[in-house]
Amino acid sequence: MTDASDALSWSTAAIRALPAYRQPQTFHDFENPGTRPRLLHLNENPYPPSPMAMAAAIEAMHDVNRYPDIGGRKLAQAVAAHYGVDPSLVILGCGSDELIHFTTVIALEAGDEAVVPAPSFPRYALSTKLAAAKPVRARINKNGACDVDATLRSIGNRTKLVVACTPNPPSGGMMDEAALKALIDGVPENVLLLLDEAYAEFGHHAGGPDALKLLRKRKGPWISTRTFSKAYGLAAMRVGYAICGDATVAEALRRCRLQYNVPTPSQAAAVAALADQAHLKASLDKIAVERKRLTEGLVALGLKTWPSTGNFVSVSLNGPAAPMMTALAKEGILVRDWRDPDYLNELRIGVGTAEDTDAVLAALARLLKGAT
Numbered sequence: 426m427t428d429a430s431d432a433l434s435w436s437t438a439a440i441r442a443l444p445a446y447r448q449p450q451t452f453h454d455f456e457n458p459g460t461r462p463r464l465l466h467l468n469e470n471p472y473p474p475s476p477m478a479m480a481a482a483i484e485a486m487h488d489v490n491r492y493p494d495i496g497g498r499k500l501a502q503a504v505a506a507h508y509g510v511d512p513s514l515v516i517l518g519c520g521s522d523e524l525i526h527f528t529t530v531i532a533l534e535a536g537d538e539a540v541v542p543a544p545s546f547p548r549y550a551l552s553t554k555l556a557a558a559k560p561v562r563a564r565i566n567k568n569g570a571c572d573v574d575a576t577l578r579s580i581g582n583r584t585k586l587v588v589a590c591t592p593n594p595p596s597g598g599m600m601d602e603a604a605l606k607a608l609i610d611g612v613p614e615n616v617l618l619l620l621d622e623a624y625a626e627f628g629h630h631a632g633g634p635d636a637l638k639l640l641r642k643r644k645g646p647w648i649s650t651r652t653f654s655k656a657y658g659l660a661a662m663r664v665g666y667a668i669c670g671d672a673t674v675a676e677a678l679r680r681c682r683l684q685y686n687v688p689t690p691s692q693a694a695a696v697a698a699l700a701d702q703a704h705l706k707a708s709l710d711k712i713a714v715e716r717k718r719l720t721e722g723l724v725a726l727g728l729k730t731w732p733s734t735g736n737f738v739s740v741s742l743n744g745p746a747a748p749m750m751t752a753l754a755k756e757g758i759l760v761r762d763w764r765d766p767d768y769l770n771e772l773r774i775g776v777g778t779a780e781d782t783d784a785v786l787a788a789l790a791r792l793l794k795g796a797t
């Protein structure tokens with residue numbers, strides 16, 4: 426679409442102000458496995474989910490003539506038991522993406538502000554704009570983690586929502602316990618704090634702090650969003666959940682969430698995946714090995730890497746990352762540049778299988794040699 430603002434004259438100013446939609450390529454764009462590139466651009470899990478999750482989803486197909494359980498009670502109870510929280514504080518979403526969106530809906534009115542980490546998951550700023558509110562960018566720190574001082578400094582009279590993400594994509598940095606505590610204590614009591622923990626399982630596996638323990642001490646409203654898409658390998662099932670700080674926050678999300686947002690087979694798969702912690706651990710172990718090998722290989726190529734505890738590693742190139750992304754795509758490897766005006770030289774590479782690591786390091790070695 427060349428002139429989006431004219432073509433969309435019937436729509437809201439927020440919609441017209443957004444750039445034209447560009448659909449990213451996914452697994453489904455490459456039907457032939459023989460020509461499928463290495464998909465290291467969406468932070469997906471390269472390994473299949475627990476066989477118990479697959480069996481549970483298939484079994485649940487028998488009941489798909491009926492709408493799913495609205496509250497997803499079995500899953501909410503399983504999540505609640507896993508974390509030791511009250512099931513009424515667990516709200517399910519069509520991925521955590523949906524819950525992040527509705528977090529902006531419950532907190533923001535036109536003219537309000539949301540402090541968002543930058544760069545980070547684009548949904549925070551996008552949904553803020555859809556609410557005719559303003560995203561205020563708080564730059565990540567030099568380790569690629571959300572910067573508490575920058576975040577707290579960005580809070581003003583119009584701030585209704587503060588977002589942090591740990592581990593934070595695309596950088597991979599994780600907040601330590603002191604930083605989390607300072608954030609949780611520092612966000613005013615009348616402001617909703619959203620902590621996006623989509624990569625929590627990777628962070629915990631790497632020895633990261635238990636944010637939930639700290640969040641529970643917060644006086645003001647808060648939400649922690651998490652997902653079955655990443656560590657549990659259930660991205661296509663679209664199951665996320667919000668753990669809410671109190672009943673008022675859960676009630677606000679219930680008032681606006683989409684009623685039948687998580688299909689029955691997805692709910693069943695997530696319950697079974699949560700029960701199979703051995704499978705989760707095996708997946709996390711394999712990904713940690715490859716993250717280390719990828720990082721060390723990138724350093725050996727003379728590249729500066731960002732310290733990551735996620736299932737992705739970012740590098741700083743000596744020049745713009747976009748041409749390297751294109752060159753790697755020609756080699757059959759999809760990765761992502763950061764797409765942030767402040768970080769043009771950074772490239773994010775998903776942690777895949779051992780073969781993916783070998784392929785990406787070999788291709789980069791060739792391409793970097795060609796560039797000198």
Ligand SMILES: Cc1ncc(COP(=O)(O)O)c(C=O)c1O
Nearest residue numbers: 520521522546594623652654665
């Ligand atoms: C930081 C972060 N939050 C949330 C999501 C949304 O994931 P899902 O909707 O699959 O739960 C993603 C997906 O990449 C992410 O990177």
